[in-house]
Each structure stands twice: as structure tokens, then as C-alpha cells.
Amino acid sequence: MEQTIFYIFSTVLVLSAGAVVTVRNPVFAALFLVLAFFTSAAIWILLEAEFLALTLVLVYVGAVMVLFLFVVMMLDINLTVLREGFARYLPVGLLVAVIMVAQLVYIVGPARFGLDKFPAPPPRDADYSNTREIGLVLYTEYLFAFELAAVILVVAIIAAIALTLRKRVKTNFMKPEEQVLVKSKDRVRLVKMATEKQDD
Amino acid sequence: MMTPSSFEMPNLLPAVPEIFVLTATCVILLADLYVRDDKKVITYLMSLATLVGAAVLTITLHTGETVLTFSGSFVSDPMGDVLKVFVYLVTAAVFVYSRNYLIARNLFKGEFFTLGLFGVLGMMVLISAQNMLTLYLGLELLSLCMYAMVALHRDSINATEAAMKYFVLGALASGMLLYGMSLIYGITGSLDLAEINAAIKSLDDSKMMVASLGMVLVIVGMAFKLGAVPFHMWLPDVYHGAPTAITLYISAAPKIAAFAMVMRLLVEGLGDMHVQWQEILIIMAVLSMAVGNIVAIAQANIKRMLAYSTISHVGFLLLGILAGTAEGYSSAMFYAITYALMAAGGFGMILLLSRSGFEADRLEDFKGLSERSPWFAFMMLILMFSMAGVPPTVGFYAKLAVLQSVVGVGLTWLAVLGVIFSIIGVFYYLRVIKLMYFDKPVDTSPLETTADMRIILSANALGILYLGLMPGSLLALCVAAIG
Numbered sequence: 202m203e204q205t206i207f208y209i210f211s212t213v214l215v216l217s218a219g220a221v222v223t224v225r226n227p228v229f230a231a232l233f234l235v236l237a238f239f240t241s242a243a244i245w246i247l248l249e250a251e252f253l254a255l256t257l258v259l260v261y262v263g264a265v266m267v268l269f270l271f272v273v274m275m276l277d278i279n280l281t282v283l284r285e286g287f288a289r290y291l292p293v294g295l296l297v298a299v300i301m302v303a304q305l306v307y308i309v310g311p312a313r314f315g316l317d318k319f320p321a322p323p324p325r326d327a328d329y330s331n332t333r334e335i336g337l338v339l340y341t342e343y344l345f346a347f348e349l350a351a352v353i354l355v356v357a358i359i360a361a362i363a364l365t366l367r368k369r370v371k372t373n374f375m376k377p378e379e380q381v382l383v384k385s386k387d388r389v390r391l392v393k394m395a396t397e398k399q400d401d
Numbered sequence: 402m403m404t405p406s407s408f409e410m411p412n413l414l415p416a417v418p419e420i421f422v423l424t425a426t427c428v429i430l431l432a433d434l435y436v437r438d439d440k441k442v443i444t445y446l447m448s449l450a451t452l453v454g455a456a457v458l459t460i461t462l463h464t465g466e467t468v469l470t471f472s473g474s475f476v477s478d479p480m481g482d483v484l485k486v487f488v489y490l491v492t493a494a495v496f497v498y499s500r501n502y503l504i505a506r507n508l509f510k511g512e513f514f515t516l517g518l519f520g521v522l523g524m525m526v527l528i529s530a531q532n533m534l535t536l537y538l539g540l541e542l543l544s545l546c547m548y549a550m551v552a553l554h555r556d557s558i559n560a561t562e563a564a565m566k567y568f569v570l571g572a573l574a575s576g577m578l579l580y581g582m583s584l585i586y587g588i589t590g591s592l593d594l595a596e597i598n599a600a601i602k603s604l605d606d607s608k609m610m611v612a613s614l615g616m617v618l619v620i621v622g623m624a625f626k627l628g629a630v631p632f633h634m635w636l637p638d639v640y641h642g643a644p645t646a647i648t649l650y651i652s653a654a655p656k657i658a659a660f661a662m663v664m665r666l667l668v669e670g671l672g673d674m675h676v677q678w679q680e681i682l683i684i685m686a687v688l689s690m691a692v693g694n695i696v697a698i699a700q701a702n703i704k705r706m707l708a709y710s711t712i713s714h715v716g717f718l719l720l721g722i723l724a725g726t727a728e729g730y731s732s733a734m735f736y737a738i739t740y741a742l743m744a745a746g747g748f749g750m751i752l753l754l755s756r757s758g759f760e761a762d763r764l765e766d767f768k769g770l771s772e773r774s775p776w777f778a779f780m781m782l783i784l785m786f787s788m789a790g791v792p793p794t795v796g797f798y799a800k801l802a803v804l805q806s807v808v809g810v811g812l813t814w815l816a817v818l819g820v821i822f823s824i825i826g827v828f829y830y831l832r833v834i835k836l837m838y839f840d841k842p843v844d845t846s847p848l849e850t851t852a853d854m855r856i857i858l859s860a861n862a863l864g865i866l867y868l869g870l871m872p873g874s875l876l877a878l879c880v881a882a883i884g
Binding site for chain 1: 408411416423427430471472474475510512515516519522526532534535538539541542545546548549552553555584587607608610611614
């Protein structure tokens, strides 16, 4: 039963991931990415990692992908330019992909990671809380990594602001304090010139 | 199992330099908001003070012992301390060299320094990583800062293109590295590098294949970050496209951190698979020396030329690591440190010749430098001799030590190839010297520099000469750090 569910979800996952790169409409591509995240969350639930699965749905599907859809819809993406060279690079890309898939199936397949090599862990009791366990190690054993992740987010914010913020170069507004202090010699400049001899 | 009561407060003392740099950088970030654009020199001085403070802390806290903290994810050891001090030194020199260049291009802003210092923090974390998770986070912190810095000159199409290429390829390499790490984690069941090393010893042949695939993917990711052939495509474009001050930053200190990454991951984590990774590194080292030295000859742009020269130096660095002996590792460490010093000086010279609206990044800009400034022509001569590996500069000893360690493990043919390629490389370094001393200057305007830059750049070049005459102290430091 569990196996059947797994295969259904993984088929949907692989197909939707493939669709992300092949569909013509970028909005559809983003929606297929949502589907891919959602099915991988379902697979995580099968692994009894319910907290991570819910986080994936909330953070990626709920927040990141919605923003992503906004960006895709707002930007005027020229599809013909994006598609340029797709056919040209397809054979090489497919070749690399097929070789990598073959290698991975050979190495990470049932021959090395089968149930006889790594037996499935016994299912946890109903009152076992993943969230609690993650909370316990996140701020103790993985404190350093957690702090570093925070620093990386700060850098991301600095980088985003530094690369996009542009101050208005010239705005026309008056400064009353300077206007009050102005003197006549600031406005009129008297230039003394030598008298010139006039040509006839 | 972890319970709240069994948790012990981690020993923060070994990580005090990291904590100091993080705190000081956050203070600079906030203080910079209140500094007017024409007073950014305050931010600059605060950044230099941070580096000095970090160096003082690292040296005073240096015990010569290996201390683990943060549940074994952070290590403070002699190798890390030595590498960190050189990271501060090189970065401080980079900041000094960059000042005038950045002011002339309206890039002298707080972001350059905060991103630069966060990059230093990333390097420190990378150097002290004892866990694959920390290692990856340190690498990402450093890379993210470098991507943003390359793109900092927003109005330059070249810089934006370079940043885009760097970011996309860097993300791909990070993906490879992560996938390799996940396979190694899957088969050994640990993220801790020492535990991985212990677990690999007891793997059977079938499980060893999984670890091998993981190792290959990890090497691909690392080779990209180092810029070793065949993963070097990004390097000339990024070095060329980025503003020279930022090329200087990414070419110098991060190479020291990259050396530490290879040491931690391959030697400490996968040391037992030495026979396997040695073969891969031999191929990459030979290709890097060949491509770097031969393609550099055809470059007319000195930044591209130095980029290919970097690739060839990475090949030499890999020679020391692949030897797999303590002498090999210490010679590679010596090479990484001296290379960072040479790269800082080399790109610093380009900054010295640049001025507002003029990038001295073509080879012909160096024509007749000896007539314009005999002293700095001589400094460039030392730097070029050192990069080429001509005695009595330190570049010669670095190459010699690396080649000796390769001969020491019976790979004499590899050492011979190394010598042949470095002789080919001498051509393009000597060409710069020929342009400086035997050609007439095209551009006769005087150099626009400040006293601090003149002094530090001269000290940098003379330091290379000094280390070449007396390499003993630094070599002994590297040997003691690895030992």
C-alpha cells in the first residue's frame, strides 16, 4: 500500500519537474513547480517527517512560489529569446541527463540501498513529536549552523538592497532655510571688464 | 537523545574571532547608515580596525592545540589559525589597494566593506569547519558575498554579465557539492568529518562505490570553486568583467579558504580514499597547469592573463595536496599563502595604474612603466618573477616545495610536467617585464596614488622578495601547522 502511494507521488513529481522545464508558458512552469513541491512534501509525510513536509508547503508553496508567480506575471518575458537554442542544446543535455540517471540508478539503486541493506526503522508511536525533536537539536547541537544561516540571510538582504536600491538623483524641491539666507551677491555677479577699443 | 537538561553550553572561546568579526561587521553595517557619502573613509577605517582586531584575537587565543566546540562542528587548530591570520592580512591589503579605485568609480560605499567582511567571516567558518554542514554554510556565505560584490557596479554591463555567469555556475557547483555530501552522509551516517573518516574505513566494496560517487561529486564542486580545469570556464570572464578592486578581492584571500576546504573535506574527511582522489587530482592538476599556462600566452588583457595564471597556480596547489603526505600538505599550504600574497600584489599594481575613467587592464598599459615610475616597475618585476617562479623570489620556493613533495611520493613524471609547464608560463610573465623596461610609454601621465597604497604595495612586493630570500620561517610555520 505504502509503496503504491510512493510510486504515484513520485511519478507525479518527476513528470511535473519535467514539465517545469518544457512547458512554454512561464506561469504554467511556476504552477508545475508548485505541484512538484507539493508532491515531494507528500513523500516526506510518507517518511514520517511531517514537520518538514508542512514547512515545505507553507514556506515554498505558500510564500516563495506566490512571490515567484507575481514576478513571472509582472515581467515581460520574451519567450522566443528564452527558447532560442533549446533544440540545439537538447541532444547534449539529454545525453548528460541520461548518463547521470543511469549512474545514479546503478549506484543509489536497490542493490546498495535496498531494504535488506538498510532495514526500515520501526514506526514511531502516535505521541512522538518531530517538531519537538527538531526544536531540541536546532538550538543546541546545530546552534552554530543555525546562526550561520541567519548571517547568510543578512548577507542576502544587504546584497538585494545594494543591487536594487537607487536613490532619486534629482528631485526638485526648495530649501526654505537656504532661501531665507540668500544675499544679493549670491544671485548677481558683477564682472569688471577692461574697456575695449571699438573697431570701426 | 538530546534533552534540555543534557545540553551543555558550548565553549565560545575558540570562536571568539568569528564572533568579533560578526559583531563588528553588524556595527559597521549600522554605523554606515549615519556616515555621509563623502565621509565613507570612516567605514573604511572601521573595516581595517575589525581585521586588525580579529588578527589580535586569533594570535592571542592561539594555543597550538586542537579544540572542538559547538558540538564538534567547529574546530580551532594551528592550521586554521595560521590561515586565518593570512586571510586578515591579505584582505586588509585588498581594502587599502581598492580605496582610490573605488572612490574614482563611485563605488566607495559601505556595502563593499560589509560584504567584504562577511566574506571574511565565511572564509573563517570554512577554515574552521569540522562538519559538512558548517563547511557548506561557510562556503555559501563566502560565495554569496562574492556574487553580490561582482555585481556591485550596477551600471556596467560587463560586471552584471560576469556576476550572472558566476552566480548560475556557482549555484550548479554548490548543487553538485551538496549531492555528493548527501551521498557520503547517506552511506556513513554522519556529517562530522572525523566520524566520516572512521566510518569509511569499515565500508565494504559495494558501499564504497556510493562513497566514491559522493567523493567525485564533492571534488567537482570544489574544483569549480578553486577554478581547476575542466571547471575553470567562469574564472577568466568573472576576473575580466568584475571591477578590478573586486577581482583583487576574489582572487586573493578566498584561495586560502579554498585550500582549507580541500584539506578539511578530502584529507580529514575522505583521507582513507586517498588512492581514489589522487588519480582525479592528478588529471585536474596536469590539465590546469597546461591550459592555464598555454592560454595565458594569447591574452592581451592583463586581468584575463592573471586569471589564466591563477588556473595554473591552482594546478600547482593541487600537486601538493595529491601527494598525500604531511610535506605535501604543508607545501600546498605554503603555496596557497604565497599565491594569495602574489595575487594581491599583482592586481594591486593594476589598481595603482588605474585612475578615474581609465582601467589599466591591457598589457600595453604597462609599456614603459620603468620611465614613469622606476620603483613600481621594479615592484612589478618582483611580482612577475615570483609568479613565474624565478629565484630569489618566494614563488620559486613555493614551486620547489610542491615539486619536491610530488617527487617524494614517486610521481617524478608529474614533477617534470610541472617544470615544463612553468617554463612555458615564464614567457607571458617575462613579456610584462619586457613591456615595462624595453618599450616606450604610450601614456606618460604620472601615477595618481596615495602614500598608504605606495607603502603597502611596496611592502607586499618586498615581502615576497624577503620570503624568497628567507623562506624558512613561513615554511616552518606551515610544517608546524600541518604536523
